[in-house]
Amino acid sequence: MGDKAHTHPGAAGRATTADRPSSVRNVVLVGHSGSGKTTLTEALALTAGALNRAGRVEDGATVSDYDEIEHRQQRSVQLSLVPVEWEGYKINLLDTPGYADFVGELRAGLRAADAALFVVSAGQAPEAVAGATRAVWEECAAVGMPRAIVVTHLETARTGFDELTEVCASIFGGDDPDAVLPLYLPQYGSPGPDGHVPVTGLVGLLTQGIFDYSSGERRALAPDPEQSALIERARNRLIEGIIAESEDESLMDRYLGGETIDLASLIGDLETAVARGTFHPVLAAAPAAHGAKQGLGTVELLELITRGFPTPLEPAPPVVTSPQGAKRPPIRCDPDGPLVAEVVKTASDPYVGRISLVRVFSGTLRADQTVHVSGHGLADRGHEDHDVVERVGALTAPFGRHQRPIGQVFAGDLACVAKLARAETGDTLSTKDDPLLMEPWPMPDPLLPLAISAHSKADEDRLSSGLARLVAEDPTMRLEQNRATRQVVLWCLGEAHADVALERLRKRYGVKVDVVPHRVSLRETFGARSTGRGRHVKQSGGHGQYAICAIEVEPLPTGSGIEFVDKVVGGAVPRQFVPSVEKGIRAQAARGVVAGHPLVDVRITLIDGKAHSVDSSDAAFQTAGALALREAAADSPIRLLEPVAEVRILVSDEYVGPVMSDLSGRRGRVVGTEQSSGARTWVRAEVPEIEIDRYAVDLRSLSHGTGQFSRCYSRHEPMPQHIADRIGERHGDRA
CATH class of the missing domain: 2.40.30.10 (Translation factors)
Incomplete structure (x- = not known):
């Protein structure tokens, strides 16, 4: 890295042809949406000779030409593999989506890789470095995955390279910001007509060499005295950072004693620290200009990958x-x-x-x-x-x-x-x-529901197979056949994820669906004691139907279900027909008594009835029982019960106030908070499920992409009457 004459101490014996594990490097590119990961992948492929100058392989397909949907979305929506060869090594570049909705593709890339390049755009605000990118960095740190940082878009920089490096050090370095330091500094040319200052080359801090890219090819130049003075401070800090990670404990004492540490030792310790995941170099890169053979910084990146990143032999394999x-x-x-x-x-x-x-x-x-x-x-x-x-x-x-x-x-x-x-x-x-x-890798829980129905009869015939193939491709998607609401629900990670799912159903599998309002599983219960009488008497010639029953209904505590009690005396309802009454009542309760939602938490007591020796039957008493329950409901206030979820939200401390205020507006009850690592807080709350239908989207907006949450069903509880009146039309009578 920086001087090919020096090699990693562990590089001896490494293969020089891509035919064994030691000659392979698996690298995942991670970064915020728009940070330039795909462009960087193309630039590395061009420098390695996998692309021609037009950025195309022999058959004319560009690296980014993976999916027609990606072009319409104008963002990467799936993991893409680009293998390249560089000086006898095979490098598998895994380009991942930067948008949070496609984190499943990112997790797959992390699983397949042995090291990560975090791509940070100088053209975006520094806040883009934080949030979801920091969460991925912490995931990599937890498993000891080696990481390096690449700064892109220096030609349109909103943030200078030095400032952005300091931002990365504070966010990614944690307690040791000196573990995140630049290996090279950008060299700038004269301002152009538009005011932008072009980056023409890189200054190697260890070798103190100038690598000039202004001609379209990398040329090594000797620095002049003025340039040497400018890089001295950054070079000394880098050397101290490398020595701090060295396995040779005497090296720091020798350095502080004024001894000059030889370059081979520094590069060897640097590469070892990078491979161990304890030091994270910062580099700069830019795509090649028109007609150029090499993009700025691409050679340096390829050297880092082949010489500093681990082989597949080094990380511990999954269990x-x-x-x-x-x-x-x-x-x-x-x-x-x-x-x-x-x-x-x-x-x-x-x-x-x-x-x-x-x-x-x-x-x-x-x-x-x-x-x-x-x-x-x-x-x-x-x-x-x-x-x-x-x-x-x-x-x-x-x-x-x-x-x-x-x-x-x-x-x-x-x-x-x-x-x-x-x-x-x-x-x-x-x-x-x-x-x-x-052992499986962790997958995020999809928390945005998308209720769908087939657009036509032909689509209905293909819907089941299309959905099965869709979820087979994407383990972050959950398919639910909700019996309570009679809806087919695709649970997604966000709106973009849902849009891609619908597009794939239509384009790949020929299934057109309609998106319908998502319903939560409401229930009904009695608000007061009531009575009802069911009379089912029909005589139309031949065998008739005769059944009469009287019931009392009283509400029970939440979670009690339906309790049936027989208090008939004197054989008013013959013993063989009492189960028939109960069956009819329970069937009507399952269908609901007002708005088509299941009836729960009531005690129904059979108190009286009449039968006919010839015309009474099982079916007649089932019908009478159902009629009695509906009559009782007509004379009693019926309350809607809504599901309440227990929600756990992890959010940066600066957003705790807005999150708690938002929960209050959703009729939520905060039940506790708990401090987490990295200046973050867990917020626990109980929130009606109808209020968090789109919380996966709203929390992302509220927390600038840094928040995450989980939810689980807690219980059903009475819904405020004004809310019940407002949603009555939406849910309708589905009896």
Whole structure:
């Protein structure tokens, strides 16, 4: 990094051809939407020779040309893999969406990678660095994933490189801001006609060399005395930061004693600290100008990736068990070991069918191989557990829409697998004789409901299969068939996530749906004691129908359900018809008595009735029981009960006040707060579910993208009458 004559101490023996784990680097690009991740991916591919100067592969598909939906959305909506070769190493660049709605794709990228590049735009406000990006940084820190920071858009900077570096150090460095320091400083040219000052090169702080990109190709120049004086302070701080992370404890004493530390030792300690995830260098990058061969900073980034980031051999692989949960020995990243691979993404191609992006953690996956597919503990989201044997189709290395056929994928590498009909995102592929299951990675809970219905009869016939394929691709989406409201509900992460789901249903699977108002599961109960009489008497020739019953209804405490009591005396209702009355009453209670919502929390007492020796029947007394309950409801105030959710919200301290005020406006009751790490607070509250239908969107806006929450059902409680009157038309009578 900065001087190719010096190598990482652990680099000895590393492969120089991409045919073994030690020659692979799996890197995920993370950053806020609009930070320039896809542009940076293209720039790295251009410098590595994977693209021509027009930014295209041989078949004409650009790197960003992954999905027609992405072009309409004008943002990346899915994880994309771009493999490139650089000086004998294979680098798998995993470009992730920056928008919060597609965090599932980001989590998949983190699972497949061994290191992360956090892309920060100087063209955005510094606040863009915080929020969701900080949360991902903390996730990486928790598992010790190596990280580096790349500053983009310096040509349209709202924030200077030095200032943005300090912002990153304060946010990402935590208690040790000196663990986040620049390796290079941008070199600026003369201001252009528009007032922008172009970045023409980089100054290497360790080598003190100038890397000039103004000609379109990287040229190494010697610094003049004036430039050396300008970088001295930043260079000294960098050296101190590297020495602080060195495994040689005597190095700091020698440095403070005035000894000059040789460059090879500094670079070696730097690369070791980066690979361990204890030091996070900051670099600058920009795409190549028109006709240029190399983008600014791309060579330096590729050197960092190949020499500082770990090989797949170094991180601890995920835990594996048998599909039944029995413990198994830890796996190793060994091409000759037992096959253990994971589906990190599932997509559909109109011509090829289902395509699975797979990371191989152990063994070697070969084309046409028979494998065991195990999955995966997300039955509540429409992903049923399964253990099946399937035959692997063709193996390919993706690049945009281009697929390059390959014969095998060894441990540590990634590739696309065709025709795995049952495999879904998160599933494990292993040998059929020794099935294994990998520990799943955490997925966010979708909290924005989208109620849908088929647009036409033809769409209704295709809806079930279309939804099944949709949720198979996206484990962050949950499919619910709500029996209480009789709605099909797709639970999504946000509005953009929902829009993409609807577009994929229409474009990929030919299913057009209508979005309908989402209903919560309301219930009804009696507000006071009441009585009712059910009379079902019909004589129309032949066998008639005769049943009369009288009941008393009284409300019970919340959660009591329906209690039926028989107090008939003297055989007014024959014993064999008492269960019939109860059956009719319970059936009517399930249908509701006023607005079509289930009746709960009442005691219904059968007190009297009449029967006919010939015309009475089970069906007649069921009808009489239902009529009696409806008459009792007509003479009593009926109260609507609404579901109340227990909500836990994690938000930055600066937004606690606005969040609590917003909860109050939603009829919420704050029941407690608890301090969390990173100047954040947990807020616990009880809120009616009807008030948080869109809370996934509203909280994101309220907290500038930094808040997150979870919810679970607590209980049903009476709804205020004015609210019940307001929603009466929306819910309607569905009896």
